[in-house]
Amino acid sequence: SGCNIDSVITPPGVTQIGDRAFEDCRFLTKVTFHEGLKIIGNHAFLGTHINEIDFPDSLESIGEFAFARGPFNSPSQGFLPHSIRIPRNVNHIGTGAFNDCSYLNAITVHKDNVCFSDYNRGLYNKNKTVLLWKSLEECQIKICDLPDSVVKIDSSAFSYKSFTII
Numbered sequence: 001s002g003c004n005i006d007s008v009i010t011p012p013g014v015t016q017i018g019d020r021a022f023e024d025c026r027f028l029t030k031v032t033f034h035e036g037l038k039i040i041g042n043h044a045f046l047g048t049h050i051n052e053i054d055f056p057d058s059l060e061s062i063g064e065f066a067f068a069r070g071p072f073n074s075p076s077q078g079f080l081p082h083s084i085r086i087p088r089n090v091n092h093i094g095t096g097a098f099n100d101c102s103y104l105n106a107i108t109v110h111k112d113n114v115c116f117s118d119y120n121r122g123l124y125n126k127n128k129t130v131l132l133w134k135s136l137e138e139c140q141i142k143i144c145d146l147p148d149s150v151v152k153i154d155s156s157a158f159s160y161k162s163f164t165i166i
Contacts, residue, residue: 003027010034017044019063024048033059040066042094057087057110064094067101086123088112093123095154098133107133119147130154 007030008022014034019041022028028048035056042063050067082101086093088110098104106121117124122134128149 006030008032010037012036015039017041019043020046022048039063042066043068051082053084055085055087055090057089059087060089061092062090062094062097065096065099066094068096068099083108083121086110086113086116086118091115093132098123122146124150 003022003025004027005022005025006027008028009032010017012034013036015036016039017037020043021041022045023043024047025045026047026049028045029051031045031050031053033054033056035058037056037059039061040059040063042065044063044066046065046068048067053067082104083106084098084104086107086109090113093116098107107118107123109116109118109123113126115126116132117126117128119128123132124130124147125132128147130152131146131150132154134146
């Protein structure tokens, strides 16, 4: 914690990034994952300042609060909104994985993913009955559009976001 690393490139043989591996590495802004990575542990990048992530197709699991409180908390170059893509093999996303990422504007999911889906920049289970994370357009949105199929809103879906009407 508190390290001075500004970028990380995982070697091709790395299959897992452990719990809290880069937690609070506040200077960390860039991570490159190679194909073969399967697991990103709990709190692995919590409190970092990563601005861009490209998950490999081999990724299967993203731990609890893995990218919370810090990544995507500043505007990207040119002030374009940040977005991430969940690969087809991801079958687990822990609670709060993307909490308090103010400038994370959209999560898209590979069309062949059997566990998760996206709708209107939000992350849902495959059947869109559980909302897991939702962009609130840099916390300025007042009305949140959810699909009629939603029956549950996860405890961290709107964490650290302000809105007035759902």
